[in-house]
Amino acid sequence: MTYEDDKTLAEALKTAREAGRACALATIVGTRGSTPRKVGARMLVDPTEGLTGTIGGGCGEAEVIESAYRVLKTGFAERVRVDLTEDFTTWSPAVCGGVMDVFVEPVAVQTGDQKQLSEESRARAPDR
Amino acid sequence: MSTSDAASPDTLGPFEVSQLMLAAAANGGSAASGTLVGVSDHNLIGGRIALVCNPGDALSRRGALGPTQLNEAGFAELMVAIDDTRAKDGIRTLEVNNEKFEFYVEIRRPIRELVVVGAGHVAQPMAHIGALLGYQVTVLDDRPDFATRERFPDAKRLVRADFADPFAEVTLHERSFLILVTRGHKYDYECLIRALRTNPRPAYIGMIGSRRRVRATYLQLLEEGIDRELLASIHAPVGLDIGAETPEEIAVSVAAELVMLDRGGSGSSLRDLERVTKRFFRDPNLSQGDNKGGRHEGKFNERDT
Numbered sequence: 001m002t003y004e005d006d007k008t009l010a011e012a013l014k015t016a017r018e019a020g021r022a023c024a025l026a027t028i029v030g031t032r033g034s035t036p037r038k039v040g041a042r043m044l045v046d047p048t049e050g051l052t053g054t055i056g057g058g059c060g061e062a063e064v065i066e067s068a069y070r071v072l073k074t075g076f077a078e079r080v081r082v083d084l085t086e087d088f089t090t091w092s093p094a095v096c097g098g099v100m101d102v103f104v105e106p107v108a109v110q111t112g113d114q115k116q117l118s119e120e121s122r123a124r125a126p127d128r
Numbered sequence: 129m130s131t132s133d134a135a136s137p138d139t140l141g142p143f144e145v146s147q148l149m150l151a152a153a154a155n156g157g158s159a160a161s162g163t164l165v166g167v168s169d170h171n172l173i174g175g176r177i178a179l180v181c182n183p184g185d186a187l188s189r190r191g192a193l194g195p196t197q198l199n200e201a202g203f204a205e206l207m208v209a210i211d212d213t214r215a216k217d218g219i220r221t222l223e224v225n226n227e228k229f230e231f232y233v234e235i236r237r238p239i240r241e242l243v244v245v246g247a248g249h250v251a252q253p254m255a256h257i258g259a260l261l262g263y264q265v266t267v268l269d270d271r272p273d274f275a276t277r278e279r280f281p282d283a284k285r286l287v288r289a290d291f292a293d294p295f296a297e298v299t300l301h302e303r304s305f306l307i308l309v310t311r312g313h314k315y316d317y318e319c320l321i322r323a324l325r326t327n328p329r330p331a332y333i334g335m336i337g338s339r340r341r342v343r344a345t346y347l348q349l350l351e352e353g354i355d356r357e358l359l360a361s362i363h364a365p366v367g368l369d370i371g372a373e374t375p376e377e378i379a380v381s382v383a384a385e386l387v388m389l390d391r392g393g394s395g396s397s398l399r400d401l402e403r404v405t406k407r408f409f410r411d412p413n414l415s416q417g418d419n420k421g422g423r424h425e426g427k428f429n430e431r432d433t
């Protein structure tokens with residue numbers, strides 16, 4: 001990400017923090033083949049403000065947004081593998097030809113709360 | 129669970145790390161952060177550390193991943209990433225006590241600076257496209273009427289400088305990209321020879337000019353005792369061959385060269401490089417029913433609908 005991207009994201013994270021809102025942050029941590037964005041691209045999912053940044057638009061972004069809402073609910077980070085190798089003739093947007101490995105994590109309301117948040121949800125969640 | 133003595137016990141989240149990385153970049157420093165993204169122990173997932181290296185300061189370690197050994201392995205990996213200027217963001221594997229941890233590393237280097245010398249017609253779109261690419265743009269000219277805010281709305285700095293001593297106020301460093309586009313080759317030459325003699329030298333020196341003008345410049349530089357190896361590092365004439373004519377097109381051509389060098393591209397047309405179309409029309413099974421005239425991928429659409 002460029003300095004400007006970093007700044008935009010930091011600004012969005014700050015807005016959410018000041019409003020006391022939990023968010024989910026998606027980061028592309030690996031790619032294989034052709035993907036619209038590369039490693040390091042980020043997207044913040046703020047339930048009120050919406051999206052900041054992009055991890056590739058139509059191509060698989062919906063899958064990641066779904067995961068982000070799960071993460072917000074459970075407090076557990078997820079790894080999402082977005083497959084963009086669908087057949088061209090299906091006219092699906094996912095025909096770039098690559099696979100993205102996306103890490104989706106909760107951004108807690110305040111420092112230290114992240115652990116607490118996940119511990120609470122872990123107490124509720126069944127053992128894995 | 130104990131943390132290393134050297135590491136501060138603060139919990140780093142995405143918010144804290146984004147602030148740290150921004151501050152480092154703005155101070156001309158480097159930073160690397162690492163996040164555990166694949167671990168069998170779910171308690172450790174999302175754990176973050178950061179290593180910040182501000183100019184003149186000692187390295188500072190922030191955050192913790194978990195047990196001391198894991199922290200040490202993580203910080204060691206971040207150290208490697210900061211030291212290796214070619215290191216890329218991505219997942220590394222930490223191995224601690226025969227257990228593997230997927231560790232996502234991100235690196236931030238000081239912001240790159242585009243120094244445009246000369247504030248004329250080419251400089252304007254050059255400054256603009258430079259800012260667009262994320263460079264911090266400095267425009268330098270000896271005429272205060274030209275290096276103005278109105279003409280360069282997105283330049284970070286506008287500097288009035290004498291071309292006899294152009295870099296008095298603008299310090300060149302390893303992250304400087306210098307574009308010489310003054311109003312006369314005499315000035316380009318004066319700035320060029322000074323840039324070649326600075327230490328550290330800028331990452332890139334590009335000079336506009338015709339083949340003849342570049343040749344004359346090189347001859348004079350040789351006479352001044354600049355060695356051939358150094359001459360060969362100059363990008364002159366500046367830019368990629370895209371047939372650019374207008375100032376805007378020239379700026380695109382120079383910008384394309386900067387991106388190419390940064391990302392390691394070839395500068396060729398992707399169509400020729402990937403040879404999709406060429407293969408397509410050579411293979412009789414694929415190109416069946418197509419006339420020879422079809423040259424672009426748009427044909428796919430016509431065929432499939």
